Amino acid sequence: MDDLLLSKIRLSVVAELLNVQWVSFTDLARAIETTNGNLGAHLAKLVDAGYIAEEKTYAGRRPLSRYSLTETGRAAFVAHVRQLEALLSAAPEGNRS
Amino acid sequence: MDSSDAREHLEMVERIVAASSRKLEVSGEFFLVWGLASGTLDLIFQLVNDGRLPLATVWAGPLLIVAAVLYTAVRVRRFRAMPGARMTLLEREFLNVLWIALAMAFAVNLVGGHIFSQWAQAAIWSVAAAIALFYIAVHGNRRALVGGIVLLLSIAFANFSVPIAGYVLAGGMYLGYAGFGLADMLARE
Structure with missing residues (x-):
């Protein structure tokens, strides 16, 4: 398992970025329903690991951060989901549903 | 992590991915603006060709295109600056197709x-415009299919009516391209 993706918030972030070119910080916070501070801390860990890329721009005078999934992040996500599926399929029948 | 956590995480991922795997959505206003600009360009050339407009009027053509480019640049800039804005991979792929065709x-x-x-x-x-519309059509947009067919028909008709080819091609751009944009905008309201 990917330790970084064991957190539901970080896994949500990567899943949110899977089918998009980029998403703004505000949009991510709204989608994941967490506080800006909490999301910022999780995003920083994903950026540090090279799973996501951060781009800082300006909307007028207001700073705007947006995020995209890197190839490293995509590969880690796929591997992690496969391992989750393997864990689920290896579980006894009664624990699956 | 146990199997119950794994299931919970997988279900969450499935929900998020399903919500973000939306169909290709394009902004009709760009097709309206570019359809009107391109159609008017064809119209101007035909009218100059027929002697109904002075030769100097052809310079209005490039000005129209520059105006459409500026409009597009401003609108795209504003869209990208919106806090809730997001661009899907499908939308990026469409922009690549549009860019390559044009x-x-x-x-x-x-x-x-x-x-x-x-x-x-x-x-x-008109062919480039039809390619863009057919790309949208294959992602389930019937209005784009109709628009693409109108553009192709305009080329076919223009082929058999060369003296008025500019009018026919302009009609194709107005109806097929700008018409698609307008219909798409009205459908969203």
């Missing part, structure tokens, strides 16, 4: 002046 049309117009006549050059833009 760039090819522009390049062919630029370097093929001796082998493509005036109306052939105009028709090439």
Whole structure:
């Protein structure tokens, strides 16, 4: 398992970025329903690991951060989901549903 | 992590991915603006060709295109600055198709002046516009399919009515391209 993706918030972030070119910080916070501070801390860990890329721009005078999934992040996500599926399929029948 | 956590995480991922795997959505206003600009360009060339407008009027054509480019740049800039804005991979792929089709049309117009006549050059833009609409159509948009067919029909009709080819191609751009944009905008309201 990917330790970084064991957190539901970080896994949500990567899943949110899977089918998009980029998403703004505000949009991510709204989608994941967490506080800006909490999301910022999780995003920083994903950026540090090279799973996501951060781009800082300006909307007028207001700073705007947006995020995209890197190839490293995509590969880690796929591997992690496969391992989750393997864990689920290896579980006894009664624990699956 | 146990199997119950794994299931919970997988279900969450499935929900998020399903929500973000939306169909291709395009902004009708761009098609409206570009359809009107391109159609008017064809119209101006035809009217100048027929002697109904002075030759100097052809300069309005490039000005129209520049205005459409500026409009597009401003609108895209504003969209990107919106806090809730997001661009899906599908939308990015469509922009690539649109960009390639338009760039090819522009390049062919630029370097093929001796082998493509005036109306052939105009028709090439209609082909590029049809490619963009058919790309949208294959992602389930019937209005785009109709628009693409209208553009192709305009080329076919223009082929058999060369003296008024500019009017026919302009009609194709107005109805097929701008018409698609307008219909898409109205459908969203």
